[in-house]
Amino acid sequence: MNEDCLEILLVEDNANDEALALYALRGLLVANKVQVARDGAEALDYAFCIGLYANRTAENPLLILLDKHLPLVDGLDVLRRLRADSRTYMIPVVMLTASSEERDIRDCYEQGANSYIVKPIDGDQFMKTAQKLGYHWLLIDRPPPDRIGADPPSLINAHPAE
Amino acid sequence: MIENAVQILLVEDNANDELLAVRALKGLLAAWNLWVVRDGAEALDYAFCTGPYADRAARNPQLILLDKKLPLVDGLEVLRRLRADPRTCLIPIVMLTGSAEESDITESYRLGVNSYIVKPIDFNQLAETARKLGGYWLRINQAPPNPVNVG
Numbered sequence: 001m002n003e004d005c006l007e008i009l010l011v012e013d014n015a016n017d018e019a020l021a022l023y024a025l026r027g028l029l030v031a032n033k034v035q036v037a038r039d040g041a042e043a044l045d046y047a048f049c050i051g052l053y054a055n056r057t058a059e060n061p062l063l064i065l066l067d068k069h070l071p072l073v074d075g076l077d078v079l080r081r082l083r084a085d086s087r088t089y090m091i092p093v094v095m096l097t098a099s100s101e102e103r104d105i106r107d108c109y110e111q112g113a114n115s116y117i118v119k120p121i122d123g124d125q126f127m128k129t130a131q132k133l134g135y136h137w138l139l140i141d142r143p144p145p146d147r148i149g150a151d152p153p154s155l156i157n158a159h160p161a162e
Numbered sequence: 163m164i165e166n167a168v169q170i171l172l173v174e175d176n177a178n179d180e181l182l183a184v185r186a187l188k189g190l191l192a193a194w195n196l197w198v199v200r201d202g203a204e205a206l207d208y209a210f211c212t213g214p215y216a217d218r219a220a221r222n223p224q225l226i227l228l229d230k231k232l233p234l235v236d237g238l239e240v241l242r243r244l245r246a247d248p249r250t251c252l253i254p255i256v257m258l259t260g261s262a263e264e265s266d267i268t269e270s271y272r273l274g275v276n277s278y279i280v281k282p283i284d285f286n287q288l289a290e291t292a293r294k295l296g297g298y299w300l301r302i303n304q305a306p307p308n309p310v311n312v313g
Contacts, residue, residue: 092277105304105307106252106306109306114277116304116306117302133302136302137277140277140279140291141277143278145267
């Protein structure tokens with residue numbers, strides 16, 4: 001139950017970046033489960049519990065790390081659809097993308113991204129960035145309460161009870 | 163013009179918390195990159211370049227740290243007005259507040275806050291939190307570009 005609250009959705013089509021992000025996030029002292037979606041359509045299926053994810057517990061992920069350039073459905077479009085639905089519009093979404101184009105940055109904020117991060121090209125830097133963002137969003141930020149009225153995940157005290 | 167370099171606007175009416183946040187952020191940015199206002203009305207004046215700030219260069223800060231309970235204009239109202247104006251609607255805003263009430267958290271996210279942080283009660287933890295969040299929003303996060311038609 002508690003573990004479901006602590007889920008992060010990583011939407012990333014690049015296998016290298018996925019591995020690095022997973023490695024960095026695992027280093028944080030939180031019992032987070034990271035769900036990976038490799039394209040925008042899968043991310044939406046996950047978020048709205050349809051298709052492959054029709055049977056998952058309908059709790060929102062704590063955080064969505066969203067690449068901008070994605071197969072099938074573009075990251076910006078995923079963001080737009082999440083923000084347009086009452087079940088998902090408050091989920092913190094951090095864009096994690098290679099683009100540092102002003103246009104992309106503005107578009108993402110306009111669509112309601114909480115934060116925009118340009119992926120460092122260097123592997124070490126990428127790791128550090130992923131750690132810092134994990135620290136901020138998983139340990140410092142207080143996320144919105146879940147849509148189905150479950151207890152809000154209280155992360156700092158996230159010790160599994162049983 | 164000095165205000166041109168402001169990266170963080172801190173909206174905080176509690177002198178202790180202000181001092182602590184300023185100290186914690188000092189390692190990240192020079193003193194003139196941090197501007198402190200003590201109530202919601204002054205925060206709006208700053209953001210919209212009105213009143214005492216009529217002459218400042220109209221450049222948005224990279225981050226606004228906003229307390230919820232503020233004199234004159236409440237933090238949620240400040241947030242609402244900043245989000246309603248095209249000049250300020252994209253500025254990253256982080257609530258840094260004593261309230262852990264679910265209704266405050268929900269309302270803040272509904273109004274478009276970027277992040278909501280409950281101030282740790284412990285002195286050292288608050289300093290550490292301020293330092294970490296400052297580092298994140300100044301060095302990791304990419305702030306939105308300034309609106310084109312301002313000024």
